[in-house]
Amino acid sequence: MSTETLEHEQFLSEPDDTGEHGHASDALYVKVFIVLFLITAAEVATYVVDIGDFLLPSLMIMMVVKFALVVGFFMHLRFDSRLLTWVFVAGLFLAVVVYVVTLTTFSYWQA
Amino acid sequence: MNEAATLDPTTGHETFATSTGLSNEKLGMWVFLSSECLLFGGLISTYLLLHKKSVGGPTPEEVFDIPFTSVSSFVLLMSSLTMVLAVSAITRGDESRSRLWLTTTVLLGAIFVGGQVYEFTSFYREGLGFTTNIFGSSFYTLTGFHGVHVTVGILMLLSLVGLSLRGQLGQDKAETVEIIGLYWHFVDVVWIIIFTVVYLTV
Numbered sequence: 001m002s003t004e005t006l007e008h009e010q011f012l013s014e015p016d017d018t019g020e021h022g023h024a025s026d027a028l029y030v031k032v033f034i035v036l037f038l039i040t041a042a043e044v045a046t047y048v049v050d051i052g053d054f055l056l057p058s059l060m061i062m063m064v065v066k067f068a069l070v071v072g073f074f075m076h077l078r079f080d081s082r083l084l085t086w087v088f089v090a091g092l093f094l095a096v097v098v099y100v101v102t103l104t105t106f107s108y109w110q111a
Numbered sequence: 112m113n114e115a116a117t118l119d120p121t122t123g124h125e126t127f128a129t130s131t132g133l134s135n136e137k138l139g140m141w142v143f144l145s146s147e148c149l150l151f152g153g154l155i156s157t158y159l160l161l162h163k164k165s166v167g168g169p170t171p172e173e174v175f176d177i178p179f180t181s182v183s184s185f186v187l188l189m190s191s192l193t194m195v196l197a198v199s200a201i202t203r204g205d206e207s208r209s210r211l212w213l214t215t216t217v218l219l220g221a222i223f224v225g226g227q228v229y230e231f232t233s234f235y236r237e238g239l240g241f242t243t244n245i246f247g248s249s250f251y252t253l254t255g256f257h258g259v260h261v262t263v264g265i266l267m268l269l270s271l272v273g274l275s276l277r278g279q280l281g282q283d284k285a286e287t288v289e290i291i292g293l294y295w296h297f298v299d300v301v302w303i304i305i306f307t308v309v310y311l312t313v
Contacts, residue, residue: 011154026199034193040188043311044181058313063307067300074195074290075296083249084141091145102156 024073032073081083140290144297151301154256158249162309165244171313174234177284183226187261191299198292204282210275213268213288216295218250218266227258250309257305260298267291303310 039062046055072078077085118125126132162171197212231251239247271288274280280288 026196029192029195029199033188036188036191037185040181042186042306044177047181047311049176059307059311063303064174070191070296070300070303074191074299075293081131081142083131083133084138087138087141088145088148091148093147098149099152099156099159106160 024076024079031074032069034071036066134286137286137290137293140293144293147297147301148220151256151296151304154253155304158182158309161249162246165246167244169237169239169243169247170233171246171250171309174232174237174239175310175313176233177310179226179230180310183223183230184302185227185298186219187223187302189297190216190223192217193293194292198285198289201280201282201288202285206275206278206281209288210272213272213275217268217272220261220268220295224258224261224265227254227261231255253309254305257298257301258281260301264291264295264298267294294295 041060043059046059051058071088077088127134129135131138193212193215195218198211200206200209200212205210233248239250241247243252268291271280271291274284
């Protein structure tokens, strides 16, 4: 098998580093859910507890962590082919770029 | 699944007789979800750009009920867990448990949509119509699109429950359940962003 072919196959189907193949166990899903639940509770707590300038960064970090947990574990991207991750990340990246460009354009052209 | 799948002993992944070695249906769903990122990216950015440019009220601060929306968010998050447990059960061949988790997911999804209908109704009674101000237009468009996605997800899940009741949703259909599960989780992921960006950063 040539190096190029080997790299192609690794790109399409790289094994996960957890030692579990295909899908995670139900216990792991419940653990992930508990983490998601706690993060959401922390998010909601920022509504009643004033954390000043830390509000926006902390909310953004918690949002990204929750997003990554759902996509990685519940949607199995952590255990699935790397190609699927690239397909999804491509759309996500484009969406973020479109938003940033739009926001920048509005700020730049605003009278 | 349409293509015959074989298990790769070195990676543990199913390999399909396709040019990518992946199921075309599953790859297709991921491409669709990738395009959905652009749709919701556009809607969220439109909301962020416009919601503070309203000339008159009501404003987000005046109408949002964060405790109520927080409960809705927990409900949708919980539905993601029940969905993944349904996929896990059907993968093991446990049809009855899969049906139970699918039905629970439908109920949780329906509670979320019911909550959204209640929220829209109360906002309207407080004077926020679709054309009242630019905040109302962008808010209803964004959350309305999300609500429609949840409703479509519920319909797909109901069709799975129907198939299961007729004994037509066996282990061989595990990939179908997984693909619909991907859609459902994506809807949850979009809500994670909307809840933070729209509601909590007011």
